[in-house]
Amino acid sequence: MTALPLPRSFPALPETAAHADEPVALLQLDATDAIEAASAVYREVRRGRRVVAVASGGGDAPARLIEALDAIGVAAVQPAPGEALLPSGVAVVAGPDIGARRTVAPSRVLRVALAGCGVVGGGVLTRLQADPRFEVVGVLVRDPGKARDVVLPPELTLSDPAALLAREPDVLVEAISDASTGLALIRAALARGIDVVSANKQAVGGDLAALTSLAETSGARLLYSASVGGGAPLIETVRRARAHAPVVRIEAVLNGTCNYILNRLADGRDFDEALIGAREAGFAEEDPSADLTGLDAAAKLAILAHEALDGGLSPDRIARETLAAEAVLPTGRVRQLARLDVRKNLAGVAFRAVDGDPLFADLPDEWNALRVTTGDGRVFTARGRGAGRVPTTESVWADLSELAG
Ligand SMILES: NC(=O)c1ccc[n+]([C@@H]2O[C@H](COP(=O)([O-])OP(=O)(O)OC[C@H]3O[C@@H](n4cnc5c(N)ncnc54)[C@H](O)[C@@H]3O)[C@@H](O)[C@H]2O)c1
Numbered sequence: 001m002t003a004l005p006l007p008r009s010f011p012a013l014p015e016t017a018a019h020a021d022e023p024v025a026l027l028q029l030d031a032t033d034a035i036e037a038a039s040a041v042y043r044e045v046r047r048g049r050r051v052v053a054v055a056s057g058g059g060d061a062p063a064r065l066i067e068a069l070d071a072i073g074v075a076a077v078q079p080a081p082g083e084a085l086l087p088s089g090v091a092v093v094a095g096p097d098i099g100a101r102r103t104v105a106p107s108r109v110l111r112v113a114l115a116g117c118g119v120v121g122g123g124v125l126t127r128l129q130a131d132p133r134f135e136v137v138g139v140l141v142r143d144p145g146k147a148r149d150v151v152l153p154p155e156l157t158l159s160d161p162a163a164l165l166a167r168e169p170d171v172l173v174e175a176i177s178d179a180s181t182g183l184a185l186i187r188a189a190l191a192r193g194i195d196v197v198s199a200n201k202q203a204v205g206g207d208l209a210a211l212t213s214l215a216e217t218s219g220a221r222l223l224y225s226a227s228v229g230g231g232a233p234l235i236e237t238v239r240r241a242r243a244h245a246p247v248v249r250i251e252a253v254l255n256g257t258c259n260y261i262l263n264r265l266a267d268g269r270d271f272d273e274a275l276i277g278a279r280e281a282g283f284a285e286e287d288p289s290a291d292l293t294g295l296d297a298a299a300k301l302a303i304l305a306h307e308a309l310d311g312g313l314s315p316d317r318i319a320r321e322t323l324a325a326e327a328v329l330p331t332g333r334v335r336q337l338a339r340l341d342v343r344k345n346l347a348g349v350a351f352r353a354v355d356g357d358p359l360f361a362d363l364p365d366e367w368n369a370l371r372v373t374t375g376d377g378r379v380f381t382a383r384g385r386g387a388g389r390v391p392t393t394e395s396v397w398a399d400l401s402e403l404a405g
């Protein structure tokens with residue numbers, strides 16, 4: 001395994017090519033609750049659908065929905081009257097008032113154990129507390145006395161992983177910053193037949209084949225969409241590509257922190273100031289060296305490789321380069337690119353110039369992007385916000401909604 005060269009030429013605008021035969025979902029949404037309406041759109045987008053959303057809830061409903069989608073990282077447009085709806089990924093149009101929604105009591109309430117209450121876990125807790133389909137039975141944190149930006153009831157607060165699972169949840173949501181504790185919890189939950197939703201790529205990416213097999217044995221479900229790409233549906237895009245034809249190549253920007261820093265360096269900003277910005281925004285890992293040394297991207301690439309091939313690509317076999325204040329970077333628009341070339345048996349995370357690449361060159365802030373090529377030459381792409389509370393919570397939420405049925 002070694003770091004990889006980039007191809008010398010880039011496919012022209014693969015995003016539009018990939019859209020041509022994607023199915024279309026037509027949604028009628030009450031955008032009074034723009035976050036819930038955006039969730040409905042997001043779930044369709046991650047299934048690979050183009051969406052036409054008819055938004056009711058006042059004249060500004062389309063604008064509110066588009067804003068909520070932007071916070072997740074889903075680009076949406078409001079076409080002018082007479083303009084075509086379908087060429088773009090998500091089109092939002094104003095709809096008539098559909099009246100107040102009837103609240104239907106859920107047929108089953110899922111008991112959720114939440115591990116971690118930081119950037120990701122805190123976002124998920126707030127959504128859980130507001131949704132009658134779920135009951136939070138416990139929240140695991142390292143330091144119960146720590147001040148938080150979300151309301152964490154004392155009777156739910158635990159610091160012992162065994163005590164969390166003793167509360168007999170139906171689902172474990174694992175969003176902690178410690179790989180070994182996270183992995184042990186996931187294993188223990190799956191072994192007991194408890195479904196798991198994890199955002200923890202270091203826990204999931206170490207040996208995903210073993211976790212998948214454990215889940216199959218116990219009949220539990222293991223979902224981990226947020227572990228790669230934050231809110232960008234990267235795992236789902238690889239699965240779609242693989243369902244089409246064998247995957248031969250993956251190229252991706254998988255770390256929001258590095259992308260954010262590289263964009264700021266390109267604007268002439270100071271490295272340390274950019275890193276502080278990424279930490280304050282909730283993009284960086286608790287120990288940001290995982291972002292800067294490529295460990296984070298390598299774990300994510302290993303997960304994508306599992307999705308593409310089932311093959312065991314261990315993160316520690318992936319060549320990596322480090323971003324630092326003194327790092328010598330290529331000239332031009334630079335990205336931290338993760339790349340897997342199946343035919344050449346190569347995998348690496350390296351800094352490469354991507355000028356002229358329509359997928360990667362203009363990738364803003366913490367955004368991630370993915371290009372998957374299949375054996376017949378078809379290209380599948382995805383972009384979205386790769387880190388931060390709102391997009392990552394949305395991704396966990398979509399997994400939880402799948403479990404809730
Ligand atoms: N922040 C993001 O944008 C983002 C996006 C996708 C995935 N993730 C992943 O989600 C996980 C959580 O990230 P975060 O940004 O919320 O981190 P965070 O540092 O904000 O929060 C981490 C939480 O984990 C808990 N924790 C850590 N070690 C623990 C232990 N040994 N026992 C019990 N609790 C423990 C802490 O108390 C805290 O509540 C990480 O695995 C991260 O890689 C983060």
Ligand SMILES: N[C@@H](CCO)C(=O)O
Nearest residue numbers: 255256257283285387
């Ligand atoms: N630290 C990670 C969080 C999202 O996985 C990043 O910056 O991409």
